[in-house]
Amino acid sequence: MxxxxxxxxxxxxxxxxxxxxxxxxxxxxxxxxxxxxxxxxxxxxxxxxxxxxxxxxxxxxxxxxxxxxxxxxxxxxxxxxxxxxxxxxxxxxxxxxxxxxxxxxxxxxxxxxxxxxxxIPHLEWAVSDEWAYGGGMYHLNCDYRLMIDNLMDLTHETYVHPESIGQTEIDESPVNTHLEGETVVTSRFMEGIQAPPFLANAMRANGLDPEKPVDRWQISRFTPPSHILINVGVAYAGHGGFDADPAVKVSAVVVDFITPETETSHWYFWGMARHFKPNDTELTERIRKNQGEIFAQDLGVLEAQQQNLSNHPDRRLLMLNIDSGGVQARRMIERLVQEEQKELA
Amino acid sequence: MxxxxxxxxxxxxxxxxxxxxxxxxxxxxxxxxxxxxxxxxxxxxxxxxxxxxxxxxxxxxxxxxxxxxxxxxxxxxxxxxxxxxxxxxxxxxxxxxxxxxxxxxxxxxxxxxxxxxxxIPHLEWAVSDEWAYGGGMYHLNCDYRLMIDNLMDLTHETYVHPESIGQTEIDESPVNTHLEGETVVTSRFMEGIQAPPFLANAMRANGLDPEKPVDRWQISRFTPPSHILINVGVAYAGHGGFDADPAVKVSAVVVDFITPETETSHWYFWGMARHFKPNDTELTERIRKNQGEIFAQDLGVLEAQQQNLSNHPDRRLLMLNIDSGGVQARRMIERLVQEEQKELA
Amino acid sequence: MxxxxxxxxxxxxxxxxxxxxxxxxxxxxxxxxxxxxxxxxxxxxxxxxxxxxxxxxxxxxxxxxxxxxxxxxxxxxxxxxxxxxxxxxxxxxxxxxxxxxxxxxxxxxxxxxxxxxxxIPHLEWAVSDEWAYGGGMYHLNCDYRLMIDNLMDLTHETYVHPESIGQTEIDESPVNTHLEGETVVTSRFMEGIQAPPFLANAMRANGLDPEKPVDRWQISRFTPPSHILINVGVAYAGHGGFDADPAVKVSAVVVDFITPETETSHWYFWGMARHFKPNDTELTERIRKNQGEIFAQDLGVLEAQQQNLSNHPDRRLLMLNIDSGGVQARRMIERLVQEEQKELA
Ligand code: FES
Ligand code: FES
Ligand code: FES
Known part of the structure; x- marks a missing residue:
């Protein structure tokens, strides 16, 4: 679909x-x-x-x-x-x-x-001098909507990426999901925590002290058909988080364009646009390499999930609050596909 | 099935x-x-x-x-x-x-x-100090019953394993199959022959003269669902064969646990329990390695057989006296599966 | 079919x-x-x-x-x-x-x-001392008739083999196709051209000046079920082409025996019989190696074509004059298969 x-x-x-x-x-x-x-x-x-x-x-x-x-x-x-x-x-x-x-x-x-x-959605980070971008592409043998689920529920970072971007505070922080027109927004805010290794490295690269307590944010935005842009970052604790002064934070957008190949396979374009040190090309390459390794950890998980679902097509899955982002994105896709088919008929 | x-x-x-x-x-x-x-x-x-x-x-x-x-x-x-x-x-x-x-x-x-x-069947060799065990596992793309056939008709040793455990005397000795409750027993005895290389090595390891004429035995026992334990060994000729004094024989059990994965693939746990020199761990490893090489020779034969049978599902196979062990094992499986399904209904 | x-x-x-x-x-x-x-x-x-x-x-x-x-x-x-x-x-x-x-x-x-x-067709080049033969075999995952099309329309040489046997003059020369009993003959003649690299090498090997203008010929003969023999060669321009004196030409037969494996795969036996320097075994080997590399370029093209056709079974293909050889060969196969099935019924 x-x-x-x-x-x-x-x-x-x-x-x-x-x-x-x-x-x-x-x-x-x-x-x-x-x-x-x-x-x-x-x-x-x-x-x-x-x-x-x-x-x-x-x-x-x-x-x-x-x-x-x-x-x-x-x-x-x-x-x-x-x-x-x-x-x-x-x-x-x-x-x-x-x-x-x-x-x-x-x-x-x-x-x-x-x-x-x-x-085509406007991508400010792609045209502004204040941003730098690096990314790559993976081919996955699973329904592209499993990738949407994955990215709209970042709880998985704690388990799939424990040594880089995961941390138990993700689990323990409530997640909030709402619609803004055709955009599904799901967000999570953690305050006064320790930055996980990947973000600690980013802080260091941006001249910040990675040992200091930080406020961390994750704001995923799904727009049809399957674009997900995630504001991520940390700021020194108590300085306003996402809205903090650039001098005390690292701020980036995780970029995910997900393109169906068949019903059960897709092309996954991933990357990171970063809102600090945009001219440091060596940093861009280092982040790209790290991100590529982190995101590769999801591939086996999603492909095994697809095999399980293909073997049990009738089994109903749970839809918890953490799944709300994925669930609402799927509903929107479903509605738009129906409209498209109505127009065809 | x-x-x-x-x-x-x-x-x-x-x-x-x-x-x-x-x-x-x-x-x-x-x-x-x-x-x-x-x-x-x-x-x-x-x-x-x-x-x-x-x-x-x-x-x-x-x-x-x-x-x-x-x-x-x-x-x-x-x-x-x-x-x-x-x-x-x-x-x-x-x-x-x-x-x-x-x-x-x-x-x-x-x-x-x-x-x-x-x-769970009692396995004396697995708990007794007088025995030593070594084994391994193979995955095969064929119906597990082809492996049962293979092990219940050791005639194949002469052809598939001519340089290790096969010898023409196997072909030339009559095979006897009978039922003992739910156990299918098929046996073959050869007298006054030369030990084949694998058993000659075992004799040498046990301090016997591998050049001397021996009596050889093979007693396969199938029990449902798919366990096959085979008493194998040689004793100096004329000393009672299987019942001979331990001092003049080498005696072992070939262990085969066969576990269906799908209708046309299975996991094959093979090994050998040996009733001599149980503490010689180096010998255990040497036998394990040799047995692994010998049993690997069957894989290609069975997988090609499966392809032939899948291509010709209607073709009837022969059921000769040498096949009797496999045929009776299959019949027992069939009967027990029917009972199981009756209970379900 | x-x-x-x-x-x-x-x-x-x-x-x-x-x-x-x-x-x-x-x-x-x-x-x-x-x-x-x-x-x-x-x-x-x-x-x-x-x-x-x-x-x-x-x-x-x-x-x-x-x-x-x-x-x-x-x-x-x-x-x-x-x-x-x-x-x-x-x-x-x-x-x-x-x-x-x-x-x-x-x-x-x-x-x-x-x-x-x-x-079995008589193959003079295989029995005569005046000829030398070298060849090989490829397995292709496509309908054997795609290989027939390929060989009955040598226009493709210009595109698939531009650096060896292709040249734009092939495109620009008219092709002629006719039936001789059950043989489909398709031929193309080019006059006063430069020999392409593969044939220039052959001229050099035969003691001719590869820089001189030549007349080139390609005469493909299909006979059922799927044999294609192609007279190929060049002669100094104006000496009679195919009929020129052996002293001023290089003349060979491209040999193609195409054997269906399944409906969508086949074995392709290719080779070249050459009518000059028959005792030069090093030359035979050099030509064989070159031809093998050239013919390997067709494999990916034909297998991708098969995938396209399998995905679009209803789409009608064009039948141009250059396709006439393949089209007539297919028609003959179709007619003979129908006769064969009539006899069966
Ligand atoms: S916890 Fe979400 S799939 Fe297992
Ligand atoms: S001899 Fe038994 S399968 Fe051929
Ligand atoms: S030009 Fe012939 S297939 Fe494209």
Whole structure:
């Protein structure tokens, strides 16, 4: 169950810089490439001639050329030419709206007529000099909604990531979930605690004393179809937490773009935008590496969970207060998918 | 086709000493672990909260803690606690009777109310100072009954293991099969022959002359659900064979506990209990290594056989006198499974 | 969709010299081996005793012995003997007509009564001293007819093999396809061009000047069930091309025997028979290695094409003039399969 008339992150620019990329998104096999003027383009990964994968071809004069017999495909899915052939009657293939923005390639896998680039969420951290970003991507063999659950309930940090970002105070602090329009917000605040190792390192990197008691915040924001941005950070205790002066805090956004591949697999784009020392590229790389290791710990947990759920499709799961973020996100997806299907019918 | 109201070997103690073990047995995914007082415990490998695999968690104060959000599961399948939650209404999961005995962890995958530890077969060689034991485990992608056939018809030794325990005299000696209650006994005796290399090595280790003619015996005993213990050995020819004085023979029990995983895969616990030089641990290890190599030769044969049978489900196999042990073991399983299902209905 | 009453290449002699070979051909699992007088033989890879794979056994006195319990199978599918057993009533298994000829083992997977060795095509290059041959084999996860398409439309060389045998002149030269009885012939001639690297190397090896303009030819001949022999070569321009004097040309046959394994996988026997410098074994090996690398470039293309077609079974492909060779070959296969099934009914 996933929305199709919406923008998903398809890939990062480096994945298509040298050659086309074939990637399945929401059940659609798509060839991504850089066309004329380096503009990103996306068409069905199916050559109308004999069905070869266009992503195995190459780009010439801004068009994707099939690597089998040289059919030249246009960005709009219409064949441009083929050696010694008249191509006027060739059937069209689908083309997909794509936009390169904020350091990502965004794709609209549904009805192209409805695609509106203005619907791509504004990402301040991606355009401001005050922020630095680093991230990566994982492929997971599980329903993308299990990843949404994971990120909307950070209780799991205590158990899955005990030596980096977890700490028992997470468990012991109440979690609050509410809706802001189509945004599900779930937050947790801990006061007068010790920063866990990952954040203590960040404090040190920002010139703060990692031994001092801090106030810690986690504010997860889900927006459809599956974007989750989490404000995280610590400030010296009693200085206002999230709202404290930059001089006494480390503040960042955990970035999660989750893109369905099939019903039971997805692409997970993760990263961290940091609101301190934005020019320290070595720090960016160190955080990226640490975060990558931490987030890799979730993969086995989620894939085993998927296997359990696939084996027991009828078993009902609990929906506790800590699950409220995930549950409300799922409900919103469900409602929007129903609307989408109603429009189709 | 397998019995469920019975004891199977689930694992060996070393497999759960450091952390929980997730293993599928008779179609049930089970988490095994050491609870309070180091007692072994087993519950469904499915967290009632969101379906995570409990076996990926850890043990705390004798209880299994889910590694996802910290639900503490009791040995009886009832949730003990969860941070910030009332757990009284949480659904129970299955727990499984388990017993640690004779160097194995035994599990009862069926109706727990019927489990009786007294039904675990007595294994004298596992408790007596006069015996030494070494063994290992293999996973096979074939019906566990193909392994029963294999072990109840040792003719195959001549062909699968020609350089270790096989010899043409096995083929040429009649095999005798009979029932003793629920035990299928199939035996073969060879007189005045040369010991094959594996047994010649055993003779040498026991201070006997491996060049002398011997009487050799093989007495396989199948008991439900799938235990096979095989008396094997050689004695100087003419001294009474199996009943000969310990001074002129080497005598051992090949131990085979066969545990279904699915209809077409199983766990195979193999080993050898030896009735000579019990304190020679180096000898134990040498025999274990050799036996492991010999038994590994069967894996490819049985898995290819399974593929052939899966491709030709309607083809009838021959049932010769040499197959009688396996055939009777299968019939007994079939009868007991029918009884079990009758009781269920 | 494949013919069964016909000869396919099953393997090369070296594959059965040391031990039996188990290989699936047209859906049939077959054990190939050398029987008495080194004669090749082939039987179902299924022991009538308990279904073991006979190909895991060994040959003794010209018969295949089952590696499980020693049943001796005859080349005709009738059990010859088994230790301590009367085998008169044992069910027969299929045996398959096999012929060793032209450096290949040929098998007839269908009705043995119809097998006629005279139907194996005559291969002059395999028996004449004037020719040298080198080749290899690949396994592909795609319908064997995709390989036929590939070889009957050499346009793909320009795109898949641009640095070896491809050149834009291929695209720009018209292709001609016609039937000669049951042979589909598709040919292309290019005049006054530069030899591409692979052929330039061949010219050099044959003492010709690779810089000189040449006439190039490609004449593909498909014969049922799936043999494709392609006359390829270049001659100094204006000397008659294919018919030019041997002193001014390099001439060879690309050899392709394509054997279905299942509906979506096949064995591909490829090679090159060369009509110059036949005694230069080092040259044979060099060409074999180069050709192997070139042909390996097709594997990924064809397997991705198969995945696309499997995902879109209803999508119609284009049939252009360049596809005519493949299309006519497929039509012929289809017609012959229908005839075969009519005879069966
Ligand atoms: S399959 Fe793409 S050009 Fe032929
Ligand atoms: S899934 Fe086990 S505690 Fe949440
Ligand atoms: S299975 Fe072949 S001899 Fe028993």
């Amino acid at each position: 996933y929305l199709k008339n919406t923008w998903y992150v398809a890939c990062t620019p480096d994945e298509i810089n040298d050659k086309p990329l074939g990637r399945q998104i929401c059940g659609e096999r798509i060839a991504f490439y850089r066309g004329s003027n380096n503009q990103v383009a996306a068409v069905e990964d199916f050559c109308p001639h004999r069905g070869a994968a266009l992503s195995l071809g190459f780009v010439q004069n801004g068009n994707l050329v099939c690597g089998y017999h040289g059919l030249t495909m246009g960005c709009d899915g219409k064949t441009v030419s083929m050696p010694m052939q008249r191509v006027g009657g060739f059937p069209c293939i689908k083309s997909y709206p794509v936009v390169e923005q904020y350091g990502f390639i965004w794709v609209w896998p549904g009805d192209a007529a409805l695609a509106n680039p203005a619907l | 397998y019995l469920k109201n019975t004891w199977y070997v689930a694992c060996t103690p070393d497999e759960i000493n450091d952390k929980p073990l997730g293993r599928q047995i008779c179609g049930e995914r089970i988490a095994f672990y050491r609870g309070s007082n180091n007692q072994v415990a087993a519950v469904e490998d499915f967290c009632p909260h969101r379906g995570a695999a409990l076996s990926l968690g850890f043990v705390q104060n004798g209880n299994l803690v889910c590694g996802y959000h910290g639900l503490t599961m009791g040995c009886d399948g009832k949730t003990v606690s969860m941070p910030m939650q009332r757990v009284g209404g949480f659904p129970c999961i299955k727990s499984y009777p388990v017993v640690e005995q004779y160097g194995f962890i035994w599990v009862w995958p069926g109706d727990a109310a019927l489990a009786n530890p007294a039904l | 494949y013919l069964k009453n016909t000869w396919y290449v099953a393997c090369t002699p070296d594959e059965i010299n040391d031990k039996p070979l188990g290989r699936q051909i047209c859906g049939e699992r077959i054990a190939f081996y050398r029987g008495s007088n080194n004669q090749v033989a082939a039987v179902e890879d299924f022991c009538p005793h308990r279904g073991a794979a006979l190909s895991l056994g060994f040959v003794q006195n010209g018969n295949l012995v089952c590696g499980y319990h020693g049943l001796t199978m005859g080349c005709d599918g009738k059990t010859v003997s088994m230790p301590m057993q009367r085998v008169g009533g044992f069910p027969c298994i299929k045996s398959y007509p096999v012929v060793e000829q032209y450096g290949f083992i040929w098998v007839w997977p269908g009705d043995a009564a119809l097998a006629n060795p005279a139907l």
